[in-house]
Amino acid sequence: MRDPLATRKKTVPRSRRRAVWVVALSVLGAVLPPPAASAATVDTNASYVLVNRNSGKVLDVYGRSTSEGARIAQYARNDGAWQQWQFVDSGGGYYRIRSRHSNRVLSFPSTADRAGLVQTTDTGLTGQQFRLADSPGGYVRLLNRAGGKAVDVLDSSTADGAQVIQWPDTGGANQQWQLVRLGADTTPPTTPGNPRTSNLTCTRVTFSWSASADDVAVAFYDVYHDGQLMTSVPGTALSADLTVVPGATWGLYVNARDAAGNVSQASSTVTITVPQCQADTQPPTTPTGVTATASGTSVTVRWSPATDNIGVTGYEVLRDGVQVGSTSGAGATSFTDSGLASNTRYEYRVRARDAQANRSTPSTAVAVTTGGSCATALCSVTRVTTETDLPWGLATLPGGQVLFGRRDTFELVRLDPATGAKTVVGRVPNAAGTDGEGGVLGIALASDFTADPWVYVMHTSSTDNRVVRIRYTDGALAGAPQVLLTGIPRNKYHNGGRLRFGPDGKLYVATGDGQNGQWAQDRDNLAGKVLRIDRDGAVPSDNPFGTPVWSYGHRNPQGLAFDSQGRLWEQEFGNSVMDETNLIVRGGNYGWPACEGTTGDCDEPGFVAPKLTQPVADASCSGIAVVRDALYIACLRGARLYRAEISGESLTNVQQHLNGTYGRLRTVEPSADGGLWLTTSTRGDKDSIANNSRESILKVELGR
The missing domain is CATH 2.80.10.50 (Trefoil (Acidic Fibroblast Growth Factor, subunit A))
Known part of the structure; x- marks a missing residue:
């Protein structure tokens, strides 16, 4: 049978490690x-x-x-x-x-x-x-x-x-x-040039580009939209006919790949807005049968389905005349509004929408009064501050203040939760964007930060992703960074980025596959892995392969969290079918690219199965946090916060909160008072342009 740990090992210098x-x-x-x-x-x-x-x-x-x-x-x-x-x-x-x-x-x-x-x-x-x-x-x-x-x-x-x-x-x-x-070619092709589209219809588009160059030859071109692989074509082809979704707005780009598996950096992005296949100006009917029921400081709203001449695609929920949430799909006819004020009267209305953004008139209002105390998981949500750049990594300083990173400006910022005041404490040297999702990513602080004040940062550079640490003195970053780990492949997307200290004092690092799925199975490549290093960057003696690699076979993990038993949970983006929540074991192989969630060739002996999967359309989740052995999962495309209870090695009683209330959610972290910090990622998160976002940092009070 296939031994997942028997993969061939190479003796290639780190600076020249490339997959074959x-x-x-x-x-x-x-x-x-x-x-x-x-x-x-x-x-x-x-x-x-x-x-x-x-x-x-x-x-x-x-x-x-x-x-x-x-x-x-x-x-x-x-x-x-x-x-x-x-x-x-x-x-x-x-x-x-x-x-x-x-x-x-x-x-x-x-x-x-x-x-x-x-x-x-x-x-x-x-x-x-x-x-x-x-x-x-x-x-x-x-x-x-x-x-x-x-x-x-x-x-x-x-x-x-x-x-x-x-x-x-x-x-x-x-x-x-x-x-x-094997091992004969380690040089990737050059970046494909001049990406462009033609013949756009409601179902198809032709995407073209100029040829890459390679020291041997380009074997394939891989075409993506927004980090999701759409198709691959031979190296002799310079265009692809793509199937698109009516009404979608996608960013298309292409990578070149040679026969040895070396992958280029991605081309620039071409944004397309797909037209609808038929004109539709008729709105859906108004939802009926709306009810609202309070449970402590949460309200559940339910309604009967609306109808439409073509089809209802979802509903929007209004609280006191302002939209506070949404659902997707004609059958999604309930919504839970969490974190409300106690003993307060609210009015709810619901309206239906179709694929061309026609909206019904709002339903008849229903009134409800919340209870005197919180009886649910989320008791309140407070917007502490807003941001024009993407708040990505976040950690709590001793005393309760917060340190977070601005992904595209490369700055670290200190936030005072009591006043909302923000102070830039420094800029991360040598950080670079990727015209996608690179930049200043995860940050972490060790448990003895007061005695040994280092800020640990994972960031993209012009050549790779890397982990550094910077001294924090008198409320500011001081001195040049110490580089702990380099050579993590970078690309437009799939850079991973989360850092987390474990109860063993080691630093755990989530790395994406650099848009080359085969690197995830190459244990001599740092892409598509969970890594584990000492605080000074050394490889711990008990790592399974004598390298920083702790687990492998990951696509694009961006969530790491430890539970009360010291076990590591990980959240990982799927391509187009399933996201997955994994319990990480030493030396484990999590199956990518053969297996996505529970789909594909997942019966390979030795593959570790996920503990929870989520449809990509309802998830695309990034950060996770554990508070009182409940796992919280922040989702981007799904625009919601999942909560699941950790029971043994299982995740049970899975609930959804804040569905559409605050838009795309990127990072969730425990707060000093037993609650959560939550950041949004609603605009400008698929480019590297500084200060083109409109984001929130939210404080969540938890109940039971």
């Missing part, structure tokens, strides 16, 4: 640039992965078996030893192909059509010998000496686990293999 991965793609018939080896240039001292031209997947010892006769299949590339092959010269232009995992060689036990490829002990038989016949585009066909037939993926399958057989040599794409030499 290829994302599994179907590129039927595509002509890709020449690979690292051909029939004429194969190196018998090197190790290769063999990538099928039709499926984009690689030759793999099924089940990671070392047994005699184990079958050979194709599988998504992970560069494990069970996917690494060496070519042993047999003379006469033939080679035996030996597994680095089992030390056995590829073999056909007969010359019959459809005979399955297996691994056997190397005896030099002709069924174990293969000739490399060149194919157009730098591919090779593997022709067996015994029967003269080609190594072929059965039925041209693109599925993981598909059987590899022999078949008469037809030269088809499913018989062509790219020999990618």
Whole structure:
């Protein structure tokens, strides 16, 4: 079975650590640039992965078996030893192909059509010998000496686990293999230029760009909107036809990727606003049957569904004539308004909206009076201050004042909760934006901050993401930063960024995959990980792999929090299906990119399953905090705060609060008095432009 900890380790200097991965793609018939080896240039001292031209997947010892006769299949590339092959010269232009995992060689036990490829002990038989016949585009066909037939993926399958057989040599794409030499290419392509769109309709758009350059060749272009992968196309293509959503506003960009898996920095963003497919000026009907019920200082509003000539897409809830929340979907007909004043009368109305922002007239008002005390989880929410730049990282200073970072101005600010007064305490040197979500990200303070006053910061630079610490003296940052950890890959999105000190005194760091999912599985790369370091940047002796890596297989984690038992919880962005909340274990593999939440190839032995998943449309959550063993999750796209109770290793009694009340929520942190600090991220959070936001820092009083 597949051992998740058996991934090949490389001895590459940190400054040159690059992944050597290829994302599994179907590129039927595509002509890709020449690979690292051909029939004429194969190196018998090197190790290769063999990538099928039709499926984009690689030759793999099924089940990671070392047994005699184990079958050979194709599988998504992970560069494990069970996917690494060496070519042993047999003379006469033939080679035996030996597994680095089992030390056995590829073999056909007969010359019959459809005979399955297996691994056997190397005896030099002709069924174990293969000739490399060149194919157009730098591919090779593997022709067996015994029967003269080609190594072929059965039925041209693109599925993981598909059987590899022999078949008469037809030269088809499913018989062509790219020999990618491991460790031979560490230079990423240049950034694609001149991104542009054309032919925009309500369902499609053509996105184009100028070619990147690479020291070997560009193999693929990966097209994203707002951090979500939409499609990948061959390196010979300079455009992609994309499916879009009517009414959506998206930011499109593209990365270049070479055959070794090195990924460029992202292009600039092209913003599109997709038109609706049909004109609609008719508003929905007015919601009826509105009721409001108080429970302490919270009110639950319910109503009957409205109708529309095309379709209701959601509802807006008004308190005393001002919108305080919203729901999405025609069936979402309830809303809980939390953190209200006690013994106070409120009036609620509800209006329906459709996809083209037509709104019904508000419903008849219903009145309700709150109770005399808080009987729910959230008792009150107070806006302490507003911000023109994005408040991202936040930590509580001794005495109860707050230190937070402005992501795009690179400043740290001290906030007095009693007065709302703010003081800039300094600017983080060498910080840089990414025209996306980079900048000054997480901050953390150790428990003995008073005696040893260092402020720990994770920030993006012009070359990487890094962790530094800066002395805090007389209420200001003092001196040059001490750099603790460098070489964390950066990109427009997927920079991770959260810092958290554990009860063991170690600093934990959440890093994104740098928009290269395969880096998340490479334990010698710092991307897509939870890292653990000493306060001076040293690697603790009990880390599982002798590196800063504590867990891996993460896409873009931005939430870290410890519970009362000292266990680490993590919040992670999914791509388009599921976000996930994980309980982090030492050395654990959390499955990305093979597995997103509980979707994809999640049955891989050793993958650690999430404790909670949330649909991306209702979540896209960033920060988490634990107070009295309740986990609070701040969500951006979902514009809500989840609360879940920690029960053993499970999360139970999951509730939603502040749904749409304050917009996109970025950071949640415990406050000194047992409540929460909460920051918004509603404008300007997908660029690096300073002071183009309109945000709030909120103080939340908690109840039960």
